[in-house]
Amino acid sequence: METLHAALQPVYADVLRRNQGETEFHQAVFEVLSCLSPVVEKRPEYVDASIIERICEPERQIIFRVPWVDDSGEVQINRGFRVEFNSALGPYKGGLRFHPSVYLGIVKFLGFEQIFKNALTGMPIGGGKGGSDFDPKGRSDGEVMRFCQSFMTELYRHIGEYTDVPAGDIGVGGREIGYLFGQYKRITNRYEAGVLTGKGITWGGSHARTEATGYGTVFFVNEMLAARGDSFDGKRVVVSGSGNVAIYATEKVHQLGGTVVAASDSSGYVVDEAGVDVGLLREIKEVRRGRISEYADIKGSAVSFVSGGSIWDVPCSVALPCATENELPVDAAKALVGNGVQVVAEGANMPTTPDAVDLLTEAGVLFAPGKAANAGGVATSALEMQQNASRDSWTFEHTEQRLAEIMAGIHERCVMTAEEYGVPGDYVAGANISGFTQVADAMLALGVV
Template sequence: MTSARTEPDSAATEGQQRLPELLTPVYTEVLRRNPGEAEFHQAVLEVLESLAPVLTARPDLQDPELVERLCEPERQIIFRVPWEDDSGVFRTNRGFRVEFNSALGPYKGGLRFHPSVNLGIVKFLGFEQIFKNALTGMNIGGGKGGSDFDPRGRSNAEVMRFCQSFMTELHRHIGEHTDVPAGDVGVGGREIGYLFGQYRRLANRWEAGTITGKGQGWGGSAARTEATGYGCVLFTAEMLNARGEDLQGRQVTVSGSGNVAIYAIEKAQELGANVLTCSDSEGYVVDEKGIDLDVLRQIKEVERGRVRDYAERRGPSATFVPGGRVWDVPCDVALPSATQNELDADAARTLAGNGVRAVAEGANMPTTPEAVRVLQQAGVAFGPGKAANAGGVAVSSLEMRQNAGRDTWTFAHAQDQLAGIMRDIHGSCRETAERYGAPEDYVTGANIAGFERVMAAMVAQGVI
């Protein structure tokens, strides 16, 4: 993991050299204003360095001040979260909400509870969310939040007390027309329930559209739980289809074993692929017969256990590899679905050398910049997270639509809507890349398509 953590910084100089000259001062100012926030720097640089074609073709967007404004959050909220553990010890965590850009609609983005969360992480996620949300075609802006609280190993009562304290502060900043949080790493159905309950208590109103990812019995949407993982695989299928290929019979590696990974595995299996791997922070499992989802779900969703338990329970077809890299397993398709910068350049060379055909990001920015270049230079179809994992926020937006109309959709209808949105996102990325002279470059296509939509709204609304 060390190389993955350091590579973005080591590649920064090379990345700056590829920046359009017009935007070099913008990135310099981002570095000055946000010292030490490596992930945020990486996310901004990845977008800015792909904008040269659109800035050349569209003089109306050649305004460095406008781009600088895009890189500066509209609001950054940091707050203290005191809570009491089961032993009666009072503890304090830090909470964040970065409301990054509302040009297209209310801020929309998840909450992440994990010890690694800091302001730079939340800003990188919020910046990515601007473009991801724009690509859905829906009227939602970009934001993100979370805390350095770790729900792993905590009792339900401890998680509830933390969530209630967190929402006691956050509730003043959110609302269905202002900012609509959802779940992310460490924030699943349990946490969303406690958060929404406390919001209701404080607001003294039933405002279902204030939080998404709710249970289906109390304002949630069918297919929301599955949406990010399903959407990633659907986007991957579209990339392969554009090359005259499909997922049938393909060998697939997936990293992670949380919500995104589990449902990416499920959809890939539905489309005829054989999914070989899953992982967590302790290592990875390779199962030559294909991951058994019933076993994995029992361990991860019910028992909240580790993937090593899967190998012990599954039998001789499954092997647990402590540490190591899931990307060493030969495959046709790779879906990094765990965390940022998990797939580095060495891993990308291994994947390319083993003949991988497509890589799509189920997590947010799991592939380092150099790894992306390695994959693209090898002719691998690469789907960036702001496009490939947009399914989650897309169905969250559909949940908001249902809440606004006091409506409830069937799973089949919600899934059909998701499939259509992912097709449209793929088409938009591909068409935009071709229009700007970068055919099959989904990174360029996603960045420019999102940029154009957000910029048009910002220009129309004036300097605010």
């Protein structure tokens, strides 16, 4: 609290009081508020109009029961969520996460982050998030389909291409989006392609959407390096995770001349000094839905598998946490600094703990927060919405070029905003202030709504 501006301390105290036990949400709010001191001094109208209090309170929070029948005929009950956080810039936009850890606090943290991430893209989209405590791991396609159909039977009444546009997140890939969209189409009797993003290419999806979050993270880091006369060429890189974001971040690093030497999942990590084989990783994780240890089994003695442990013990110049929130604690940050890391960029949402961020920045490591570095996914979702609205389909090359331009624009916006508010070189402050001021100005213009 003592690091917050005096005008912001009661705001944060109220967030704690009204959202008890939601630690991830508290963390996300504090991270943004801690950057706003120069904004409060320069733009007192935000305080006078209670913009900051309003931006911390979701416009709508929806919680619902999701009953479904498993393959043995047993009725299962899960809980569904959709937090429609802020629509000042456009329809709510943000993914759905299916994972046992999902509860209201996780969804609110993700939705709050999404507000500013979406603003940074420069696209006309607001912020929201949703999901369920359903675990698709180990479930048959039939079980996943029945769950998704039940989930959408409630969710459909709250979404629409001009209202709220969900996408995928952890546990929600092309299979789940397909089942969700099929049920939406069935219930509404409309082919409203723009209501969900992350769709298949043949039924309204966008080229490069699958790759976008991982590619975008690497594009952002490339801009950070280029601003200092450097590049990925010859860089040793560690990417945590082995899901969609990690796979395509790895692919783009290799295309730009770097070498990703490690990948992980919840069971441990592998080290492949020759460079992680993206094709094999994709086969194991996306086709077989297997474990990272299988990579080492197939590759043999040239690759080592470490059960448990920390992937951040592997020396690297660039670290890309692409798995989940709070996966990079302060001890891991110390290991990275000790091994000479130069850049850390968040491919996941809030994967670095606050004390780890402080340690990295104090050590002079370039640090890119997720709301800037991993905005490529939602940016390309917005491009998918554009294509749906115009009944058009762009090439992969055109879409990737637009993604690269958007990420370069986010980098420039972060740098310029940090300089404008007296914190040059601080990507965290630049991202938070830029995203916040765009949303706050729109809220002022719209009145007390």
